[in-house]
Structures are given as structure tokens and as C-alpha cells.
Amino acid sequence: MNPLLPLLIVALLVWAGIFAFLMRVDRQSRELERRLEATAGGGQRRRDLDGGESL
Amino acid sequence: MAAATVGAFLYLPPAQGFMDPDMARILAFHLPNAMVVMIAAVASGVFAWRYLARGRNLLDDSKSMVAAALATLFCLLTTVTGMVFAHVQWGAAWNWDPKQTCIFVLLLIYTAYFVLRAGIDDPDRRAAVSAVYFLFASVMTPMLGYLIPKYLAPLSLHPKQASLSPEYHTVVWSFTAGLIGIYAWLQNIGVRLERVRLTLDAREAEDE
Numbered sequence: 001m002n003p004l005l006p007l008l009i010v011a012l013l014v015w016a017g018i019f020a021f022l023m024r025v026d027r028q029s030r031e032l033e034r035r036l037e038a039t040a041g042g043g044q045r046r047r048d049l050d051g052g053e054s055l
Numbered sequence: 056m057a058a059a060t061v062g063a064f065l066y067l068p069p070a071q072g073f074m075d076p077d078m079a080r081i082l083a084f085h086l087p088n089a090m091v092v093m094i095a096a097v098a099s100g101v102f103a104w105r106y107l108a109r110g111r112n113l114l115d116d117s118k119s120m121v122a123a124a125l126a127t128l129f130c131l132l133t134t135v136t137g138m139v140f141a142h143v144q145w146g147a148a149w150n151w152d153p154k155q156t157c158i159f160v161l162l163l164i165y166t167a168y169f170v171l172r173a174g175i176d177d178p179d180r181r182a183a184v185s186a187v188y189f190l191f192a193s194v195m196t197p198m199l200g201y202l203i204p205k206y207l208a209p210l211s212l213h214p215k216q217a218s219l220s221p222e223y224h225t226v227v228w229s230f231t232a233g234l235i236g237i238y239a240w241l242q243n244i245g246v247r248l249e250r251v252r253l254t255l256d257a258r259e260a261e262d263e
Contacts (some may be wrong), residue, residue, distance in 0.1 A: 006075070015056050022240060029201040029247045036251055050114060050250075 056237070059083070061228035067222050071231040078143045083223060085136040087231040088129050091124070092161075095126035095195060098242070100193025103186035113253055114246075116182035120172065121245035123189055125238055127165040134158050145212050153207035159183050164192050164199075178256075 063083040071077030099122035127205035137155065139166040149155060167187055175181035204211065 002065065004064045008061065011060050011064065012057060015060060019056075022237075022244070026240070026244050029244050029251075031246055032251055036254055 056085075056230070056233040059226055059233055062226045062229060063223075064239060067226055070220070070223070075143045078140065081136055081140050083226045083230055085133060086227050086232045087138060087199060088133040088136060090231050091129045091234045092133060093200060094235060094236055095122050095129060095242075096193045096196035097162055098122040099189050101125060103189045103193070106182055106186045107190075111179065111182070113178060113182055114250060116186060116240075117188060117249035117253065118246050119189055121249060123165065124245065125145050125167055125241055129164070129234075129238070130158065130165060141212075143159070150212055152212045154211060156202040157204050159204065161196060161199045162167055164195055168192060185223055 063080050067080055067083065070079035070082070074081040080147065099119045102115050102119035102122060106112065106119060109115070134155075137158070141147040141150060141152075141155070171188055172181055172185050175184060
């Protein structure tokens, strides 16, 4: 067995953890933005902030 | 990233001419981090310039701040991976090598940016001062990250002519592409949260 294999598995698990965390934060931030826009005036304020431009 | 990680462990041959040839694999992660620092710092500088030149939109200031925070994060990762490598290769994690000294100064410059921001309460003044400061920081990044260490190369412990095999180039560029993707993702999340914060701030100001 390649002696680096256990280290590779640890590295892949760390990456999987990082991606899972980022996906969770990404989903939560989208939800937060959606809820804010759903409240009165949120969407208009966002357009004001963007100055008519997208990211 | 998974493919690049597998490549770093299983595809890369041990690098010749290193104290611990297996440990040289960390270079495949160290170098891409340094490249992402450059990209994030330049992006932050561009947003800072946009803030100053195009309408003083606070969202441009937020984009600049998020990019600066990510530049600091990737700069820390570059420093830590470099220290791990230095510990194995040169016997001490910190040697005040020109590259290490330059990255230390760069970290100080980035830290000062956040201290500066924290010290100004008025959002418009904070944004203007921060934008001017980070324009300076974004110019200093390639200077301290590349030009000055290159000029001081004779004094450096770093290899003068890297003799890494072609496999290293493939893995380093794969990691770089993946890390740029992660940087873009983090930037997007950060700007989204900043936009929410600015919207709430505007709503609070209207309520008062």
C-alpha cells in the first residue's frame, strides 16, 4: 500500500468538510437575501445598492 | 480540487534536491495560494478604484473589503504552508528569508487596513479612506510578493532555479484553477452578506 494513502484520505475529507461548509453558508446567505427581498422595499433597496449593475 | 489533491499525493514524484522530497508536495498548495493572494489584492484594488471613480457606491467598498479579507486569508495560508516547508527544508519555520520578511510586511499592511476601517465610524469617510489605502496595498502586493524577493534572490534560501518536474506544473495549475474558483465563491458569499447588511443599515436609517 502507498504510505501516502492515509494522508490523502485525510486531505480529501478536509476538502469535503470545507465544501460542505461553504455550500451550507452559500445556501443560508441566499435564503437570508431572499427573505429580506420578500419584505417591503427590500428589492428596491438592493437595486439602489447595485446601481443597476449585477455582481 | 479532489483531482488536484489526488494528483499531489499519487501523481507527483518526490522532488529531487530537497531535504525531504516527499514533503516538497506542499509546494503544490503553497504556490497556488500565493497566486490567489495576487488576484484577490488586485480585485480589491479594482473595486477600491471603482468606489473612488464611479459614484461612491458603498457596495463597491464592500466588494473591496471582502476581497481584501480573502487576500489576507490566502496570505496567511501561504505563510503557514511556507513555514511548514521551511521547517523541513531549512530546519526552522521562520528564517527572516527575504520572501518571509516580505510576506510578513504584506500581512502587516493587510492587518493595518482592517484596523484603519475599524477606527472610522462614518461609512462614507471609512469607504473613501479605505479605498485609497487599499490602492496602495494592491500595488505593494506584487512588489512584496514578487519583485522585491526576486531582486533579493541572492540572499534568499528559496531555490534560485526550481528544478521541479513537469508533473508539478500540471498539479500546481490545477490547484490554482480550483483555488481561484473557491476565491470567487467566497467573494460571492461575502458580497451577498454585505449587501444584506447594507440593506438593513439603510432600512434602520429610514426608520430613525
